[in-house]
Amino acid sequence: MNYDVIIVGGGPAGLITAKEVASAGYEVCVIEEHQEIGYPTKCSGLFSVSGLEYLGLNLEPHLISATIRGGRFYSPSGKEITAYSDVERARVVERKLFDKFLAREAARKGAEIKLKTRAKGMSIRDGVNIRVKGVEGEADLRASLLVGADGVKSNVARWNGIKTPSKIVAAAQIEVDDVDIENDIAEVYFGRAYAPEFYGWILPKGDVYEVGVGVGRADGRGPIEYLNNFIKNHPIAKNKIQSSSILEVNLGAIPVDYPVQTVRDRVLLVGDAAGHTKATTGGGVITGGIAAKIAGNACVKALENENYSENFLRREYERKWKDEIGHELKVHASLRKLFDSMSDDDLDVLFEVAIEEKISDLMVKYRDTDRPSEFVAEILKKDRVVEVIQRFLDVESLM
Ligand SMILES: Cc1cc2nc3c(=O)[nH]c(=O)nc-3n(C[C@H](O)[C@H](O)[C@H](O)COP(=O)(O)OP(=O)(O)OC[C@H]3O[C@@H](n4cnc5c(N)ncnc54)[C@H](O)[C@@H]3O)c2cc1C
Structure with missing residues (x-):
């Protein structure tokens, strides 16, 4: 079977990418190894209100379990x-229903979703060849582009020799x-x-x-x-x-580290497969979703230009997601390094200083947890906070 784009992984990143590609009228197929979208769940479903709005996701009320x-x-x-x-600030969303909502949106735009179908291997020659095993046995699918949205232990990354976050x-x-x-x-x-x-x-x-x-x-x-x-x-x-x-x-x-590499000839990685998560909180649906929209648009551009080279995909995808969320993900990764290098006693000292400096007011003011750079820039104006932090981390890495 021939497609324009094959996406391995029917999680949020794969489904959002699929919707973008299908919306432009291209043939896209999502391969998902499980028999049901959204299951098994591996998520708390806590998504920022601003992130949901940014992604243009108007969730039906029954998907939302709580408001934070x-x-x-x-x-x-x-x-x-x-x-x-x-x-x-945030919504707690029933993740199983959320993924099904995304699948419905992608399918209504024309994306095909193959459940209980596992991608087993791939080769590249005048296109991408994907070996899959599904309910009807083994088959080869062909496409111009492959998107690896196959989660944290991405096989697509491994097959292409791409290093994923360590x-x-x-x-x-x-x-x-x-x-x-x-x-x-x-x-x-x-x-x-x-x-x-x-x-x-x-x-x-x-x-x-x-x-x-x-x-x-x-x-x-x-x-x-x-x-x-x-x-x-x-x-x-x-x-x-x-x-x-x-x-x-x-x-x-x-x-929980900054993404290393997200493109190869004819291949893009997105979502957890790429490492598009916030290293502080572990949340990845919004940041992965932002990258997925960019990945979908990059696929469309590549198809329009019939250019599937690593250089083209780097320009149209990797540079663009970095422009949009790269700095924020770097700040998350630096904060993770900071917290990881602090002992319990050090963290207690940081809390003490944060309480005295009324950092909670800044947390209320700068409430976009997907994009912490403005909040961090404000707390770095507090000398006592910097005093604690700089014992563990080059403060420049947070700017
Ligand atoms: C306990 C926990 C709580 C979390 N809480 C939150 C939270 O509150 N908010 C938040 O934003 N994030 C949270 N996350 C992170 C969030 O779940 C991930 O960032 C998000 O699911 C990533 O989406 P994705 O589409 O990139 O990958 P996934 O959701 O992992 O989807 C990848 C899909 O690929 C499929 N797949 C893999 N290999 C193959 C193959 N070879 N063939 C076919 N299909 C394949 C898998 O079955 C899977 O469905 C949490 C994670 C955990 C573990």
Whole structure:
């Protein structure tokens, strides 16, 4: 079968790319190995309001489980910062339904979606040849371009010798029915005993809650062990989590470093496959979605010009996503390096200074968590904050 573009991966990045390509009238096929779009879920579904608006996603109300107006952050020793205002900052979205919504949008523009079909290998000669295995057995599909939207362990990246971000966080999350937190505040917990080199979280989701941890440093214990420890032993969180019944378990990995390379001749990487995630929070749907729109447009340009070279794709895709979100992703990656190099005591000192300097006011003012550079520029005007940070990181890397 011949297509203009084949996309491996039916997650948000692949589906948003597909919609862009199909909207321009080109033949696009999304290959998804699972039998259902959106399943298994590996996400909390927390998306910024500004990001959803930027992507032009008018979500139907039943997709939205909660509206988040603030964040509460706990230091390793329990110091607390709350940043809250009446403004709607983020939505907690039912990710399974969200992905299906994106799939519907892409399909209505003409994209074909092949479920239960796994991409097994590829070759490039006068086009891209993709070997797939699906319900009807093995077949070869051909296209002018291939988009790797196949997530954090991207095979498309591996097949093309593209290095993907080296730092990966392993995450585990459960959905439970009874937690004692406000219904519009996301809670974040730092501390190496519970979530080394990442954080733990509790998120309200309508009439249920999500409780999770990410683990950025492997020490033989997996994220589920860390999650159990967080739920049972964290001095603050354990008193809030009252459920004994688990309604859902999500396990996954998150790339938390700046993307290395995202194009080759006839090949583009997008979303987690490329590393388009925020290295601070691990959120990747909005930033991956922004890159996906650019990837879709780049595919259209390449098809119009019949130019599929790495140079063309670098100009039309890699440079453009870097212009749009590259600096912000770099700031996220530098902040991740900062937090990873701080001990629990260091983080407590940072919290102390942040509380005294009323950083929560700035968090309220600069609430776009996808694009933290303005917030960071403001806190770098505070000498005491810089004093703490510069012991761990070249402050220039945050500018
Ligand atoms: C526990 C957890 C919580 C998270 N919470 C949030 C959050 O609140 N907000 C947020 O923005 N982000 C969050 N993230 C990150 C977010 O889930 C990812 O950034 C996002 O899913 C990336 O989208 P994607 O389309 O790039 O990749 P994915 O969603 O991973 O989709 C890739 C798809 O490719 C398919 N695939 C892979 N290989 C093949 C193959 N060979 N053939 C066919 N199909 C293939 C997979 O089945 C998958 O469906 C979270 C991640 C985890 C693990």
